[in-house]
Amino acid sequence: MARAGERAQGLDRRSVMMGAVACCAVGNAAYAGPEDALPQKGDRLVIGDGAKAGQPVTLEGLPVGGELVEAVAVDAQGVKREGSRFAKIILVRVAPDEVAESQRAHAVDGVLALSAICTHQGCTISGWSHETKRLSCFCHHSEFLPAEGGRVAKGPARKRLPVLPLAKGEGGTLMVAGGFTAKPGPGPA
Ligand code: FES
Known part of the structure; x- marks a missing residue:
């Protein structure tokens, strides 16, 4: 039979181990910072790559008929949300009357934001x-209609591409008006 001292030592060892587990669980939870979060209401959008990376996305820089633009959401403290690839955003612009009525509240002057994944x-x-108003994926050639909610x-x-609602910011910049309309990434229809 274990003596009182040995039992106390065993309890101490268990306490230390449980403390270590609690410490690491807390540590891991605390590790997910704003950079790992998906775009949120109030974030501003900046250009994600190329020579203009980091510059604000503006309506002027997104002409109707122009190229697709990759964008990154930035929070009020200036933290870029690029810790998760599921936060990647693509922007395209069509004529405002080409946006389906159901999507007009999410678009700004024909600019549409969607998940890039x-x-x-x-x-x-x-x-x-x-010309076709379609986004395409070069892996297996799926195509999506951004003006029809992805x-x-x-x-x-x-599964449709999640849409990111937009709002107009100061000076013709673009802001995030709400989270993605669905969880970004692969999934069932
Ligand atoms: S079509 Fe995009 S990953 Fe397959």
Whole structure:
């Protein structure tokens, strides 16, 4: 039978181990900072890559008929939300009357923001045709309709691309008006 001193030592060892587990769990939870969060209401948008990376996204820089632009959300403290690839945003612009009525509240003057992550197997979407108004994924050639809420125009993807609601900021800049309309990334229809 264990003596009182040995029992006390055993309890102490268990206490230390449980304390270590609690410490690390707390540490891991605290590690997810604002840079790891998805875009949120009130964030501003900056250009995500190329020579103008970090500059504010403006309506002037997104002409109708122009190229797809990658963007990053930045919080009020200036933290870029680029810790998770699911936070990646793509912007395209169409004529305002080409935006489906159901989507007009999410668009600004024909500018539409969507998740950049293909809902088939998670590749980054980089193709945009102003003629067909379709975004395309070069991994397996899925196509999406940004002006129709990211609806799938051509598979194998089955789930629409989540939309990021936009608002107009000062000086023609673009802001985030709310979170993605669905969880970004691959998933069932
Ligand atoms: S990952 Fe985009 S079509 Fe397959």
